[in-house]
Amino acid sequence: MFNFGGVHQNPDKKKNPSGFFDSYTRNTLKYHPERCFNCRRCTQVCPHAVFEEGEDRALLARPEACMECGACARNCPAQAIEVQSGVGCAWAMISAALSGKDMDSGECSCGDSENSCCGQKKEKAPPCC
Amino acid sequence: MTKKTPNGRNEHQDTCSQGKDTSRSTCCPGTPDRATPSCTCNGYTPPTVEIGEVTGTITFINRLDHFLARWGVNRSGHRVEPGLYRLGNPTPDSPVVVTANYTLSFDAVRSALQGTDCYILVLDTNGINVWCAAGKGTFGTDELVHRIAVTGLASVVRHRTLVLPQLGAPGIAAHEVLRRSGFRVEYSPVRARDLPRYLATRTATPEMRRVIFPLRDRLVLAPIELIHAALPTLAAAILIYLLACPLAALSAITAVLAGTVLFPALLPFIPTHDFSTKGLILGVIAALPFAFSFAVNPSSPSVMNVMAAIAALLLMPVVTAYLALNFTGSTPFTSRSGVKTEIFRYVPLMAGMAGSGSALAILLAILRLTGVI
Numbered sequence: 323m324f325n326f327g328g329v330h331q332n333p334d335k336k337k338n339p340s341g342f343f344d345s346y347t348r349n350t351l352k353y354h355p356e357r358c359f360n361c362r363r364c365t366q367v368c369p370h371a372v373f374e375e376g377e378d379r380a381l382l383a384r385p386e387a388c389m390e391c392g393a394c395a396r397n398c399p400a401q402a403i404e405v406q407s408g409v410g411c412a413w414a415m416i417s418a419a420l421s422g423k424d425m426d427s428g429e430c431s432c433g434d435s436e437n438s439c440c441g442q443k444k445e446k447a448p449p450c451c
Numbered sequence: 452m453t454k455k456t457p458n459g460r461n462e463h464q465d466t467c468s469q470g471k472d473t474s475r476s477t478c479c480p481g482t483p484d485r486a487t488p489s490c491t492c493n494g495y496t497p498p499t500v501e502i503g504e505v506t507g508t509i510t511f512i513n514r515l516d517h518f519l520a521r522w523g524v525n526r527s528g529h530r531v532e533p534g535l536y537r538l539g540n541p542t543p544d545s546p547v548v549v550t551a552n553y554t555l556s557f558d559a560v561r562s563a564l565q566g567t568d569c570y571i572l573v574l575d576t577n578g579i580n581v582w583c584a585a586g587k588g589t590f591g592t593d594e595l596v597h598r599i600a601v602t603g604l605a606s607v608v609r610h611r612t613l614v615l616p617q618l619g620a621p622g623i624a625a626h627e628v629l630r631r632s633g634f635r636v637e638y639s640p641v642r643a644r645d646l647p648r649y650l651a652t653r654t655a656t657p658e659m660r661r662v663i664f665p666l667r668d669r670l671v672l673a674p675i676e677l678i679h680a681a682l683p684t685l686a687a688a689i690l691i692y693l694l695a696c697p698l699a700a701l702s703a704i705t706a707v708l709a710g711t712v713l714f715p716a717l718l719p720f721i722p723t724h725d726f727s728t729k730g731l732i733l734g735v736i737a738a739l740p741f742a743f744s745f746a747v748n749p750s751s752p753s754v755m756n757v758m759a760a761i762a763a764l765l766l767m768p769v770v771t772a773y774l775a776l777n778f779t780g781s782t783p784f785t786s787r788s789g790v791k792t793e794i795f796r797y798v799p800l801m802a803g804m805a806g807s808g809s810a811l812a813i814l815l816a817i818l819r820l821t822g823v824i
Contacts, residue, residue, distance in 0.1 A: 343725050344723075344724035344725060345724075345725050345789045345796060346788075346789035346792075348792070349788045350787075350788055365660075366638045366660065367620035369618065369641055369662035369783065387784075388786060389784050389786045390786040390788060391585075391620075392586075393585075393617075393620035396620070396622075396624050397623070397624055397625050399626040407621065408586075408787035409583075410779055410780070410787045410788075410790040411779055411790065412777050412780060413777040413779075415791060415794060416794060
């Protein structure tokens with residue numbers, strides 16, 4: 323139904339293989355281990371231990387826990403990690419959809435800059451901001 | 452206003468920071484060689500770098516400021532002046548800890564580091580916390596490199612290491628910072644309270660690197676959720692009171708309380724993984740006593756009682772579930788892909804429930820007001 327653009331399909335959902343009532347089984351994280359030179363930055367920045375230290379290169383240990391914050395990809399000097407980062411905030415995405423903006427553009431996210439949907443009306447800012 | 456202006460702030464820095472979006476190229480640009488005090492800013496040569504002084508003590512005023520921030524009072528006004536601060540008696544070899552200019556962030560860092568001699572470099576994130584500002588990019592490489600330059604940090608410390616919060620990493624490219632400023636970035640643990648241990652060992656345990664969302668962290672968000680829902684809820688409750696009965700008005704308030712207070716509190720304990728289904732389950736539980744009360748109301752015909760009970764079972768869960776879905780933005784683990792999937796999966800169902808429930812409720816109100824039954 324939705325095109326996630328060659329996304330990662332989580333292989334580790336043993337408890338709930340069908341993803342029944344679980345919308346969080348797939349995400350946009352992609353890892354190219356052949357580019358990794360083991361600087362271990364990704365293991366330091368990931369708040370969900372998605373990457374683990376390996377002998378020669380970082381290991382993608384818990385891909386299903388990825389929240390697409392983008393810290394690993396941004397800090398990877400070898401560009402071995404790709405992720406369509408964004409804020410997982412329903413309020414922001416629904417606001418974007420309602421105001422005719424692209425839900426994926428990140429136009430509506432946290433922070434009070436000009437193009438943030440939160441910034442336009444401060445009293446209506448979602449709690450995440 | 453809760454703006455802090457510590458003694459001895461350098462006016463020049465403010466001029467630079469205000470003009471950063473438009474005149475960064477002419478005013479203290481983000482290159483280390485031009486960041487020394489010889490930098491000229493619109494023809495004005497600043498005096499030697501001045502540094503703010505702070506302590507690690509959290510005063511009553513600070514606590515009041517935190518309380519107001521939690522309740523959404525003057526939401527974007529809880530700011531610290533961006534720049535360099537001295538905590539204790541740092542030497543040119545003391546660590547430099549970087550944070551955002553949100554008072555809650557800054558105060559967490561300085562109170563955690565009480566007793567540690569260090570510098571705190573405060574980035575201009577428009578009064579937004581590290582995590583959200585990093586997601587937006589305001590706690591970012593550009594601002595960090597710029598702030599290093601305008602504070603003259605390179606002439607204050609002898610070393611070239613910055614200690615950044617791990618949750619700032621989505622906005623910072625460490626290798627870019629090194630290339631552009633000469634400063635090496637280290638990521639300290641998720642929680643500020645682990646900073647002293649990190650600074651002592653320069654290593655973080657896996658636990659320190661993991662973000663968690665314990666009861667306290669979830670509950671501290673309840674006031675702001677409640678405040679955001681308060682006005683529409685009150686308006687709806689008054690309208691329902693006038694059209695229906697006090698119990699129906701109370702059911703509206705209950706549904707909102709379930710979604711804004713009970714939901715964050717019970718988040719890990721409600722069955723299923725999706726926020727929408729968790730919200731629907733919690734909403735049905737909250738609706739059951741009301742549905743039962745409506746169903747056994749002796750003063751109105753049983754047809755109307757059944758209609759009222761069904762309306763409660765449709766409308767209350769949908770309100771709670773929608774608020775629950777919106778709580779995704781406040782958690783530190785929901786992915787954009789997942790939330791998007793949730794929206795497409797459940798918002799049509801919620802719309803259907805809201806539509807049919809409202810139709811039933813309106814029909815009931817009409818029947819009651821016209822006295823048909």
